[in-house]
Amino acid sequence: MDKLNNPLNGIFITGTGTEIGKTIVAGGIATYLKECGLDVGVMKPISSGGTEDADFLKQITNLDEPLSLINPIVLKNPLAPSVASDLEGIDVNFSSIEQAYKILEKRHDILVVEGVGGIAVPLNKKQLVTHLIQELNLPIIIVGSLGLGTINHTLLTVTFAKQSNLQILGIILNSNDNYTHGLAEQTNPNEIERLTNIPVIGILPYQEEIDILNPDVKLISDFFKQNIDIQKFNEIIWSKD
Ligand SMILES: Nc1ncnc2c1ncn2[C@@H]1O[C@H](COP(=O)(O)OP(=O)(O)OP(=O)(O)O)[C@@H](O)[C@H]1O
Numbered sequence: 001m002d003k004l005n006n007p008l009n010g011i012f013i014t015g016t017g018t019e020i021g022k023t024i025v026a027g028g029i030a031t032y033l034k035e036c037g038l039d040v041g042v043m044k045p046i047s048s049g050g051t052e053d054a055d056f057l058k059q060i061t062n063l064d065e066p067l068s069l070i071n072p073i074v075l076k077n078p079l080a081p082s083v084a085s086d087l088e089g090i091d092v093n094f095s096s097i098e099q100a101y102k103i104l105e106k107r108h109d110i111l112v113v114e115g116v117g118g119i120a121v122p123l124n125k126k127q128l129v130t131h132l133i134q135e136l137n138l139p140i141i142i143v144g145s146l147g148l149g150t151i152n153h154t155l156l157t158v159t160f161a162k163q164s165n166l167q168i169l170g171i172i173l174n175s176n177d178n179y180t181h182g183l184a185e186q187t188n189p190n191e192i193e194r195l196t197n198i199p200v201i202g203i204l205p206y207q208e209e210i211d212i213l214n215p216d217v218k219l220i221s222d223f224f225k226q227n228i229d230i231q232k233f234n235e236i237i238w239s240k241d
């Protein structure tokens with residue numbers, strides 16, 4: 001780890017949809033990077049439906065930062081932010097996010113930032129998640145489901161990300177239910193790599209002890225390390241090209 005002091009400034013964790021495993025992956029990455037000796041900050045810039053994700057990320061990293069910086073825009077309704085913000089009379093603009101990001105960026109070696117839903121989710125009347133990623137200038141990791149249907153969702157996400165000039169570091173396929181161990185799960189990773197030319201850097205099985213409401217650092221850290229290609233991941237994080 002001779003490049004320990006020179007990793008990426010941050011990573012944006014997005015997914016092919018909601019409830020796909022972004023928070024688990026963001027938590028896994030954050031705990032791993034901490035074990036590598038980095039001072040890791042986390043962010044969930046916009047949440048809709050409560051602060052669970054930000055609470056989890058703060059606790060899993062034991063981060064001594066206020067939730068108002070980690071999660072500057074909190075919407076109560078579990079809806080697309082453009083819709084929830086209309087209902088709640090909240091203006092979703094990027095300035096409060098950028099302000100919080102700049103503060104956290106200065107205080108920490110690397111920021112792990114979790115998106116909201118997938119990359120085409122509308123944040124306000126004019127901007128999607130892709131625009132926020134462009135504004136923060138972060139490379140992305142795409143979390144997809146491992147099971148049937150994921151080739152279509154992942155290909156659509158990769159295509160739109162490329163169209164939006166986003167830098168895609170890798171894809172992680174996650175099983176967020178207990179029924180995914182058939183032929184599709186075995187064959188999907190290779191097919192996704194072939195079609196996208198983006199490395200699948202991890203295949204995460206269903207792990208029933210995982211509980212977002214009770215963050216368990218060792219469980220998440222071991223789970224991540226056991227199921228990620230750590231060599232590929234290190235190459236991604238410690239090479240800026
Ligand atoms: N590999 C797994 N094993 C067991 N449970 C999982 C796994 N991955 C995710 N889950 C569970 O599935 C749910 C969705 O996961 P997660 O919250 O990480 O998704 P998300 O993409 O962050 O969702 P959101 O769009 O709401 O932010 C959570 O309750 C989580 O605990």
Ligand SMILES: [Mg+2]
Pocket residue numbers: 022023024053114
């Ligand atoms: Mg989440």
